[in-house]
Amino acid sequence: MxxxxxxxxxxxxxxxxxxxxxxxxxxxxxxxxxxxxxxxxxxxxxxxxxxxxxxxxxxxxxxxxxxxxxxxxxxxxxxxxxxxxxxxxxxxxxxxxxxxxxxxxxxxxxxxxxxxxxxxxxxxxxxxxxxxxxxxxxxxxxxxxxxxxxxxxxxxxxxxxxxxxxxxxxxxxxxxxxxxxxxxxxxxxxxxxxxxxxxxxxLHGGAPGPVLDMLDAVVRPEHAADWIAGELARGERLMGFGHRIYRVRDPRADALKSALARLGAGGGMDITRLALAEAVETEALKQLHAAKPGRVLETNVEFFTALLLEALGFPREAFTGVFxxxxxxxxxxxxxxxxxxxxxxxxxxxxxxxxxx
Missing domain, CATH: 1.10.580.10 (Citrate Synthase, domain 1)
Structure with missing residues (x-):
């Protein structure tokens, strides 16, 4: 209860x-x-x-x-x-x-x-x-x-x-x-x-900003595996993964990922930043599934929300307000x-x- x-x-x-x-x-x-x-x-x-x-x-x-x-x-x-x-x-x-x-x-x-x-x-x-x-x-x-x-x-x-x-x-x-x-x-x-x-x-609308903090810490796609492994070893939570209700992938994540793809460089999307995010997502899902096989930890709406709002020029402290x-x-x-x-x-x-x- x-x-x-x-x-x-x-x-x-x-x-x-x-x-x-x-x-x-x-x-x-x-x-x-x-x-x-x-x-x-x-x-x-x-x-x-x-x-x-x-x-x-x-x-x-x-x-x-x-x-x-x-x-x-x-x-x-x-x-x-x-x-x-x-x-x-x-x-x-x-x-x-x-x-x-x-x-x-x-x-x-x-x-x-x-x-x-x-x-x-x-x-x-x-x-x-x-x-x-x-x-x-x-x-x-x-x-x-x-x-x-x-x-x-x-x-x-x-x-x-x-x-x-x-x-x-x-x-x-x-x-x-x-x-x-x-x-x-x-x-x-x-x-x-x-x-x-x-x-x-x-735990609710204040969550998307830390996704960008994670990307900032990883820096480059090739660093993703080691950084994520270190976070999981310390028992840290990876922001942007897992949801209280969804037992499979959050459909909102797919909708926003598609919006990012349509946005493109002309609309403000940093292609390098998107490549980093995709590398982090792939590695995070791989390691989460291996480390916690009994839990459903898929990409949630926060992950691509952070990328989209950043690309549109909103400061991360404004993300909750945009939500x-x-x-x-x-x-x-x-x-x-x-x-x-x-x-x-x-x-x-x-x-x-x-x-x-």
Whole structure:
């Protein structure tokens, strides 16, 4: 029962994580049918069908308007907020948004991280925050606000694929936190803040950055075998491998690896870096299977997330915030679904302490 493994805590039409077969289904469509083929706005139109009732084109327009509204809060990025981590500054700005249970609030909460993360990154670097472009798609606008120029088509497509890939993933820790808070009728904003707090933890959304630390330590493909052997001998965990649910390869890893291949050098991908990553992945899987034959330790979403977000120019300390920019769509959808049940989430605990005298 520890960790609530195999406990069914909710019924949902939003996503199914089939760990045994390595499949992710979002609103009746497999990730293979969505990633690289559907925009983030398109996936939101599926997730938010009961919340905003807009098609992909309608979501694009409404989300662009919401980004403009979110940008008004960037004026509150004072030195105290900028002294925080990017994730903590994001959380503080998100706390300024409304806490309603209406479509306008839902879209504002979903739009905001794509505005706040680039603004915080730029302000921390001593640069001015850039306003959204209402004529741009969500992923394109996020990269434009980060870099100050319209990205290559391949780069925008890669970020779009990432946002789609992480938009929802069953009852993970942050989504469960969102549903618990939503069940109290505290509002979408409170549910999203709870989810963001859960996402901050290194066992959840704070995990992709260390994958790059591993690549930095290996340096060259020919060093991978010795470095990995040394880490395993010391009992260290290899970041980017293994997953709590998937008993086979994480399908999101394949979606992001394909996005990296399409990105190419023109979109910002360092081919040398990709070759290093592929060498590390191959050697890590080989040694993990040999050292721990009884455990399923395949490549997970963190491994290629780190490479993709690095190639797109996000600093590694912003990775959790970018994750939030994608997952927030799922959080809001789950909050709405939980509210519709009208049921407060209130599990029981088993007392194992000393008996009263």
């Amino acid at each position: 520890s960790g609530l493994d195999d406990v069914i805590a909710a019924e949902t039409v939003l996503s199914e994580v089939d760990g045994a077969n390595g499949r992710l289904v979002i609103c009746g469509q497999s990730l293979d049918a969505l990633a690289g083929k559907t925009s983030y706005e398109g996936v939101l139109s599926l997730l938010l069908a009961e919340t905003v009732d807009l098609d992909a084109a309608g979501v694009r327009v409404a989300l662009a308007t919401a980004r403009l509204r979110a940008f008004e809060e960037v004026a509150h990025l004072d030195p105290a907020l900028l002294s925080l981590s990017i994730t903590e500054a994001l959380r503080a700005l998100m706390a300024r948004l409304p806490d309603g249970e209406d479509a306008e609030t839902a879209l504002l909460l979903i739009a905001a991280p794509a505005v706040f993360v680039p603004a915080v990154v730029r302000r921390k670097a001593g640069l001015g925050a850039l306003a959204p472009d209402v004529n741009a798609g969500h992923a394109t606008d996020m990269l434009t606000m980060l870099h100050g120029q319209v990205p290559y088509v391949e780069a925008a497509a890669a970020l779009d694929t990432y946002l789609v890939t992480v938009s929802d993933h069953g009852l993970n820790a942050s989504t469960f936190a969102a549903r618990v808070v939503a069940s109290t009728r505290a509002g979408y904003g409170s549910a999203v803040l709870a989810a963001l707090g859960a996402l901050k933890g290194p 939030a920019a994608g997952r927030v769509g799922g959080w809001v959808a789950h909050a709405h679904e939980q509210i519709a049940t009208g049921r407060l989430i209130r599990p029981q605990s088993r007392y194992i302490g000393p008996k009263a005298a």
